[in-house]
Amino acid sequence: MHRRPALLINTAHIELWPGGLLRARGNADARALARAHWVLRRKRDGRYLAVATAHGVLPLVPRLMREPGIEAALDALETQWHCRGRPEADDAELPPSGLAQRLAQLGLDADAYAADTGLALEAEPAQLSLAGRDRYRRPLWLRRAAARGWQRLQRAAALDGVALDAISGYRSHAYQLGIFERKRARGLAVADILTVNAAPGYSEHHSGDALDIGTPGEPPAEESFEQTAAFAWLQDNAGRFGFALSYPRDNPHGIVYEPWHWRWRPGAG
Known part of the structure; x- marks a missing residue:
């Protein structure tokens, strides 16, 4: 069984939450979150943007690739897949943005x-x-x-x-x-x-x-x-x-x- 890391991955505009921690806000969310290894969550309002499953990224909003910061979030997701949840240095920080x-x-x-x-x-x-x-x-x-x-x-x-x-x-x-x-x-x-x-x-x-x-x-x-x-x-x-x-x-x-x-x-x- 896939072991989900208890880590929140932070980017300037989007957070990557491990699956199983966020509550569904509707039937569509529930189905997607049930399969999620990671959930991409917009920081400014908490909107769920996409889930990453064993079969790829499933968008939860229209025009996902137009979301501010989505490229950085997907890059961070790819890094997590490759690192398998190994923690970064504890002092790693985001540069100020906005x-x-x-x-x-x-x-x-x-x-x-x-x-x-x-x-x-x-x-x-x-x-x-x-x-x-x-x-x-x-x-x-x-x-x-x-x-x-x-x-x-x-x-x-x-x-x-x-x-x-x-x-x-x-x-x-x-x-x-x-x-x-x-x-x-x-x-x-x-x-x-x-x-x-x-x-x-x-x-x-x-x-x-x-x-x-x-x-x-x-x-x-x-x-x-x-x-x-x-x-x-x-x-x-x-x-x-x-x-x-x-x-x-x-x-x-x-x-x-x-x-x-x-x-x-x-x-x-």
Whole structure:
């Protein structure tokens, strides 16, 4: 039986998901996804573009070859077939693509934003590893070393009687822009959104090293997480596994206090 690698292959416009992880959105999708070794998924809106089966690539949209970035995605797919899912170097990253355009949509300038906030530009990994499932049973993607760190952290907490769950992990630049667009559609101003979400390109979630952590019964991404036994355990133990709190109170970046947001630091733990 074909063993599907637990890897997400990243390109500028399209993600390659291993078969068996994505939910079908209709009967046609269900039939195609049932045979898929890989699924080509458009990053900006999550649309399924094609599946790769043992018999070739099956388009799920008209004019597949006109999709932006499709050639790069098919090249990446061919490489995966030949490599049979061997992981790339853990530090391989995508070059920034479309950053200025995304920021311009929000009325932001990259240089000015970086200077004002002190936030670093975060490149997307070229490849991510499956780190389990999040609270909502969605696949949780992290860089390989961060995924291992999270799994060790979660197991250690469980041995101490503390339940930790992931709220979210890796997010693409395109997905981050979508967060802003959805919040603006609800009437929020960009300046207000920026106190909670970093601008596209500057969120630590892009790195594949950061995740939001919660505990069962506690609402996600709320300051009240600070009062839980889970947060107390993280304060005492997360550093042993390479994780640190990114946005404490009065941080210099203009981001609200986020007791739930932790980042794995390479070389730590």
